[in-house]
Amino acid sequence: MKSNKSPEEYLKEHADEARAAVTALKNSSNPVIYVGAATCGRAAGALETIAGFETALEENGITAEIRKVGCLGHCYAEPLVIIQNPGFPPLLYQKIGAGEAGILVRSFLKDGSDPCYEYLIGALEADENFPTLMDYPRYLYEKRVVMAHCGLIDPAEIDHYLAVGGYESLASGLKKGSEWVLEEVKSANLRGRGGAGFPAGRKWEIARQVEAEEKLLICNGDEGDPGAYMDRTLLESNPHQVLEGLALAALAVGAEKALLYIRAEYPLAVKVMESAISQAESKNLLGANILGSDFSLAVSVFQGSGAFVCGEETALIESLSGRRGMPKLRPPYPAVSGFAGRPTIINNVKTLSTVPSIIKNGAAWFLDIGTPDSPGTAIFSVVGEVEYPGLVEVPMGVTLEHLVVDVCGGIKNGKELKAVQIGGPSGGCLPASLMDTIIDFDSLRSVGAMMGSGGLVVMNEDTCMVEVARYFTDFTQGESCGKCTFCRIGTRHLREILHSITIGEGLPGDINDLTEISEAVVAGSLCSLGKTAPNPVLTTLRFFRDEYVAHVEGKCCPARMCRTLTAFYIDLEACARGCDACVACCPTESIFTTSNRKKAIDQEKCVKCGECVYACPPEYDAVRRVSPPELIPDQGVEPLPENEKEESEA
């Protein structure tokens, strides 16, 4: 059913309609309230915020529209709210709970006079009365390509995506042909954002050249890396961008079937994507004869059941086939023979989300961003001990220091940066001295870390690197599929040794054993789960060997994190008579009153949770943490006699 109209003309009809609808919303005479309600926003209480707005609007008799949008990536400021009040530029507010929502409605929407500067971050557009977002380093240094519209458009409405030029790339791809799309992505040198960095265009070309009855395109949204959530954010905040990228990739490859493989733990993402697919189909942007062309694409969602190893292409295909996700020997590569023997291309959510912008702006534009070997931007979830954690999109080629200090505000509470863990369980821990490392696929690999999926955890002096290595090894050990002996048993040995070191039972030969086993696991594993599993151990051994030695020889945890090797006590000099802030917070009732009516910790009962450290008023700051536990000084603590206790209570 080929039509005479070009795909672009077809799209224009939808886009004009969409623009009219969105412009009407923008110029609405009533206020419009956009609340960031992706999973992270909801965690911070966005749904309560919405309820707060609804109640306040009704109480004050104000008509306003409330829209749920996706995530801006500024997790430290959640719940985020954008208010578009006629006569003002759109204003972005931070940490708006139900109470603040009420205040905003009363002071800003009802009286119209007070824009509540106390909650304001800034205006989205330049304005003489308000700071704009670009006045902040976070916004200034970021380069938003993939996340450009996240948190600003309503993911539940295709019109919002169409109004910002959505699906235009698909229309021009359909007009100029699949060969052109492939060439454009190839010359842009778009490297796979899933971690390994294999050029997407080359992968597509392999599948394109295979003669097959049916080809399959899979979007890998099985983000299993603990500490990374940008795939989920992209799926939830701008679903149509993923779909457009998927359609362009399918066009280039010659696939007529596509699958979104999304973790079942991301129920909101699944829901958003399913609704996006049906909306796109209803506008003929997916389905049969897309935009009147002879290209058809059927898209469906498959829910992954949670297995880290399914990030590996062959394992993912196994799990689609109703089997355990165990990787297979390659070749044949999935691009040649994958699901049910068909050529299968698997691309990460971020990779596909980048495609529409390349097609729209051209390969040369993309090559201008980032470094020659790793063009484009990188999205990191920077979390841990930084001032402004969240999702950050920066051009490739910036240094780690720039990312952590300039963009994310540096280390919290004036502490020292100790290490950044980059790339999740497959990545490594880099010390402060390597903070000038450039972020791109190859530089990170050269220092023993990995781009991975973009998880970046910033650690300060209170984090024990042996414990971090134990944590990651525990994770990969649990996720090892069991196929390769070295991975299955080697990671278990690594974990046991690391565990014994963290509880002070390390033996002198342990450090050498760790190195030897790690090398064996790398050499003896089939897939990259096993090949990279020892990375956290190897990098911590390389950069933080002292800490291992302290644990093994001194039975001491320098970061005072390993609980068996640490103890808490209350400094009687600093403790205030009569104060019992710490008593109420102790989950095991291990804090008692001493004979001089100060507080002390019963070491037998103490579980070392550290809660009393936070409960102790800062002006006293009396709780001390020591490692090894023998360092607790003898302060001559005597419990308060029973009879006096009653007196004081009376």
Added chain:
Amino acid sequence: MLNKLLASLDESERAAVDDEEYAVLKAVAAELPSVKRDVLELIPTLQLIQTKHGYLPRLALRMVADHLGTTVSKVYGIATFYNQFRFNPPGRNPIKVCLGTACHVKGGEIILENFERRLGIKENETSEDREYSLERVACIGCCALAPAVVVGEKVEAYVTPSKVEGIITEIEVRKEMAAREQKKDEE
């Protein structure tokens, strides 16, 4: 289908099926015929059962194997391989403690321990009264809000040991209020 399954059990196995499990099995037996008899449907079928009933009763795995024309061992292998599946019914208030990297660094283990101590159950267990169940999850993707815990559908951010106490107290208070409301209605 259910009768066939029950007939295949020996005396002690049949006695172990309580009313609750029987009801779930009956429902599963009614749902299965609508599933295509294709081994590709295995994982989606297990997901369907778990979504509906909250867990996979062991005997349901036999029915699934029978329906899809595969072996019980294969179904069991799949169900135990993937983290999503569980074999005991969840509590009315399922508690999932996130132990992703960021949560771990910020003391997620301590939070898990506090729940264990407070509820008197270990991870992957359900309390006797079915009120609570406790498990660890790898990452719920709320790393900037670490340490995080999911209670029911709600994500609790920046959890501390005292907040654990608060979370449980809140659930208990709600329960008490609901019970009083009900009592009032009855009167």
